[in-house]
Amino acid sequence: MKILVCISHVPDTTSKINFTEGDSKFDTNGVQFVINPNDEFGLTRAMWFKEKQGASVDIINVGGPETEPTLRKALAIGADTAIRINTIPTDGFQVAKELAKVAGEGNYDLIICGRESIDYNGGMVPGLLAGMLKANFINTCIGLEVEGVKATAIREIDGGKETLTASLPLVIGGQKGIVEESDLKIPNMRGIMQARKKPLNVVEPSGAEAATKAVKFEKPAPKGDVKLIDPENLDQLIDLLHNEAKVI
Amino acid sequence: MEAKTDKEILRGGQFLVKETNCEDIFTPEDFNEEQKMMRDSVQEFVDREIIPHKERFEKKDYALTEEIMQKAGELGFLGVAVPEEYDGLGMGFVSTMLVCDYISGATGSIATAFGAHTGIGTMPITLYGTEEQKKKYVPKLATGEWFGAYCLTEPGAGSDANSGKTKAILSEDGKHYSISGQKMWISNAGFANVFIVFARIEDDKNITGFIVENDKENGISFGEEEKKLGIHSSSTRQVFFSETKVPVENMLAGRGEGFKIAMNALNVGRIKLAAACLDAQRRVTANAVQYANERVQFKTPIAQFGAIKQKLAEMATSAYVGESASYRAAKNIEDRINIRLESGNSHSEAELKGVEEYAIECSILKVACSEDIQNCSDEGIQVFGGMGFSADTPMEAAWRDARISRIYEGTNEINRMLSVGMLVKKAMKGHVDLLGPAQSVANELTSIPSFDKPDYSELFAEEKEMIKKLKKVFLMVAGSAVQKFGPQLEEHQQLLLAASDILIEVYMAESAILRTEKNAKRFGEDSQKEQIAMSQLYLYNAVETINAKAKEGIISFAEGDELRMMLMGLKRFTKYDNFPNVVKLRTQIADKLIAENKYCF
Ligand SMILES: Cc1cc2nc3c(=O)[nH]c(=O)nc-3n(C[C@H](O)[C@H](O)[C@H](O)COP(=O)(O)OP(=O)(O)OC[C@H]3O[C@@H](n4cnc5c(N)ncnc54)[C@H](O)[C@@H]3O)c2cc1C
Numbered sequence: 001m002k003i004l005v006c007i008s009h010v011p012d013t014t015s016k017i018n019f020t021e022g023d024s025k026f027d028t029n030g031v032q033f034v035i036n037p038n039d040e041f042g043l044t045r046a047m048w049f050k051e052k053q054g055a056s057v058d059i060i061n062v063g064g065p066e067t068e069p070t071l072r073k074a075l076a077i078g079a080d081t082a083i084r085i086n087t088i089p090t091d092g093f094q095v096a097k098e099l100a101k102v103a104g105e106g107n108y109d110l111i112i113c114g115r116e117s118i119d120y121n122g123g124m125v126p127g128l129l130a131g132m133l134k135a136n137f138i139n140t141c142i143g144l145e146v147e148g149v150k151a152t153a154i155r156e157i158d159g160g161k162e163t164l165t166a167s168l169p170l171v172i173g174g175q176k177g178i179v180e181e182s183d184l185k186i187p188n189m190r191g192i193m194q195a196r197k198k199p200l201n202v203v204e205p206s207g208a209e210a211a212t213k214a215v216k217f218e219k220p221a222p223k224g225d226v227k228l229i230d231p232e233n234l235d236q237l238i239d240l241l242h243n244e245a246k247v248i
Numbered sequence: 249m250e251a252k253t254d255k256e257i258l259r260g261g262q263f264l265v266k267e268t269n270c271e272d273i274f275t276p277e278d279f280n281e282e283q284k285m286m287r288d289s290v291q292e293f294v295d296r297e298i299i300p301h302k303e304r305f306e307k308k309d310y311a312l313t314e315e316i317m318q319k320a321g322e323l324g325f326l327g328v329a330v331p332e333e334y335d336g337l338g339m340g341f342v343s344t345m346l347v348c349d350y351i352s353g354a355t356g357s358i359a360t361a362f363g364a365h366t367g368i369g370t371m372p373i374t375l376y377g378t379e380e381q382k383k384k385y386v387p388k389l390a391t392g393e394w395f396g397a398y399c400l401t402e403p404g405a406g407s408d409a410n411s412g413k414t415k416a417i418l419s420e421d422g423k424h425y426s427i428s429g430q431k432m433w434i435s436n437a438g439f440a441n442v443f444i445v446f447a448r449i450e451d452d453k454n455i456t457g458f459i460v461e462n463d464k465e466n467g468i469s470f471g472e473e474e475k476k477l478g479i480h481s482s483s484t485r486q487v488f489f490s491e492t493k494v495p496v497e498n499m500l501a502g503r504g505e506g507f508k509i510a511m512n513a514l515n516v517g518r519i520k521l522a523a524a525c526l527d528a529q530r531r532v533t534a535n536a537v538q539y540a541n542e543r544v545q546f547k548t549p550i551a552q553f554g555a556i557k558q559k560l561a562e563m564a565t566s567a568y569v570g571e572s573a574s575y576r577a578a579k580n581i582e583d584r585i586n587i588r589l590e591s592g593n594s595h596s597e598a599e600l601k602g603v604e605e606y607a608i609e610c611s612i613l614k615v616a617c618s619e620d621i622q623n624c625s626d627e628g629i630q631v632f633g634g635m636g637f638s639a640d641t642p643m644e645a646a647w648r649d650a651r652i653s654r655i656y657e658g659t660n661e662i663n664r665m666l667s668v669g670m671l672v673k674k675a676m677k678g679h680v681d682l683l684g685p686a687q688s689v690a691n692e693l694t695s696i697p698s699f700d701k702p703d704y705s706e707l708f709a710e711e712k713e714m715i716k717k718l719k720k721v722f723l724m725v726a727g728s729a730v731q732k733f734g735p736q737l738e739e740h741q742q743l744l745l746a747a748s749d750i751l752i753e754v755y756m757a758e759s760a761i762l763r764t765e766k767n768a769k770r771f772g773e774d775s776q777k778e779q780i781a782m783s784q785l786y787l788y789n790a791v792e793t794i795n796a797k798a799k800e801g802i803i804s805f806a807e808g809d810e811l812r813m814m815l816m817g818l819k820r821f822t823k824y825d826n827f828p829n830v831v832k833l834r835t836q837i838a839d840k841l842i843a844e845n846k847y848c849f
Contacts, residue, residue, distance in 0.1 A: 187289045189324030
């Protein structure tokens, strides 16, 4: 089985968020970047297929040279080959189109994406990619098995689970549950040393255009102070809820 | 990275008489991508496997320590320093320091178990073992299949390590030694599979090292776990050997070589112990900053109080300076090892000599970093106030765990005296020319000082001049002391301790300045504002310490005109033209920590 895992390079969840260029661009200054958590769950599942079923695992990213440490980490965890499409990602449409070109040429049986990346939370790439490749698509996967050309996936649905089967080639949008947090792999020293020798191929973009453009970002308004009200003083509470918070 | 030649790197101790260019030192900012990945991987391991179990570590869960050590083995952390032919990773010295640094930050129990296993438990075999011994033991130790312990100390032989009473008697058929004796304070004793045991054959002057496999059928038994102040989940027991049979082929190096093995293993152990104090400082500082930002008194987060800012700034500064000096020395050692490898030395020979060359720096770092983590955790408790005294916050354990670092791997007293003693010996042997420079300082004392106003406009111009002058203080004090006492200097311990404090402060302060200068040149001064402040703050404190210690030393042996002249010299050599405003510096450093809410340097 040939697996491709799409990896996006995102700010660590504890990063301070700031914007530049008139609030139209994310300020990367001093920000620590990591493998997108949903992608890391998928990558870990891919490693399981590699170990148990002899799958090959390539990883792919659309991004500039600054994403390479993230790709090396994925190689250290055990992926075989990394591909970086050398262009700055701007929107889901452009990213999916760039991915589709390389992924299509690679004849992959299974393409694992994260359900969404935690930077801009677009969540469009997996579906678009499947559409462009004319492959089957299952989103929000919390379980995945493959036997021969048949995949069985479990999806999270509101208040329950759904089990589906689909034939390969298949694109999935994975998330926590496809493996658990405790299954995530810490790169071992040997893996880190080997990562240096593994291929990290840089391919030039096909020049896909973005369909949308970010004009402005806004942070949520800062939370106001907490007001403590004496339990005896219910009238004041009602007054505040009605006139100030305007919720009742 | 291109290899350095012999001439380009400083010899051990030479920092005192030679100026170092900032481009020639290695800094943590020089970690390559692989090293950064190793650091992140170890940090992730600590955050996932150790931090969540902090409480169990305080409750003497020895099995947990063993379990974590096994996991560390699976991830390859135990084999970083071991050559590849013995199933290790054969990484450079800097990488081995880095793993030791970051794995040790969360609890002293793991720091000790890791240090005792990878350092003194494994190194004697990789460095001194025969090919057969290495093949038999090292792969198991490198992967964590087996664990090692080091049995040197005895009830009657602590600092005086060569005075042990444990005996090794050769059997009549000449096939094995029978070892009998009592070893004390043995880290990892509770789960070790193999012991490096030092014992005396007949009435030899020096002890001999042996590799002894743990086997209760073979006269090996253990005391109870020691009840200790800190490192509660590090196994520490007495180990008793009663006619334990050890095949002759398990002798390490030659008969009577044990003391040398013990001392050389300790050189590596000391610099690694310094590294093991670094991440603990970063974590303690980060915890203190976070608490101070949250804790409100007088309607103000306590981080906003000058008294707290002072502490946070000093804590971060000591961590930054410790890092600067530890990695500087580590790279010197790595370069020296590479030079020897290129000139045809075997791996073990190269490593031994490479580290031995910097034994002075190893002692300096051991003392400085072990005292820094102690101060840092002590102030950490103070930032937490009453909560700091509670076992429910991380400060209490950090403080207790820090205490052992001043005792093992040679007490700080022994290491202080060794640092100066080794330097004087190197000078006598002509390996480092101290006498020439000491003479010129003596001449300078009787000459008229220049009254020119130097140009201090460039970054660190005055600080670097100050470092030069502080080196003169050491040469003045130590030079005259050697002249006065000759070989009897050894007996003047208080003087030696004072001299070593000067030595330590010079090395630490210089390392921080060089690191910051290098980074300011390549990343821009603007990006290093707080680092510049930390380097200046540390230097200011160093000048104060050096002034006090030198004065104490000089007064102890000089009289009359000589005394007056030397005190005047001291004044000249510790004089600032422009005093740094340390209150402002500390505030600046603390404000950055507070804004970032973590250790951010
Ligand atoms: C938790 C723990 C773990 C340990 N792990 C190991 C281990 O794995 N293997 C091992 O072999 N050992 C181990 N040790 C032993 C440790 O190395 C010794 O405790 C240490 O070397 C000091 O020896 P001592 O305790 O006998 O103190 P002493 O030598 O009795 O020293 C007592 C005091 O006298 C001072 N002193 C001693 N001699 C001199 C001198 N010549 N001049 C001036 N002052 C002097 C010392 O600095 C100290 O302040 C461990 C100890 C502890 C507490």
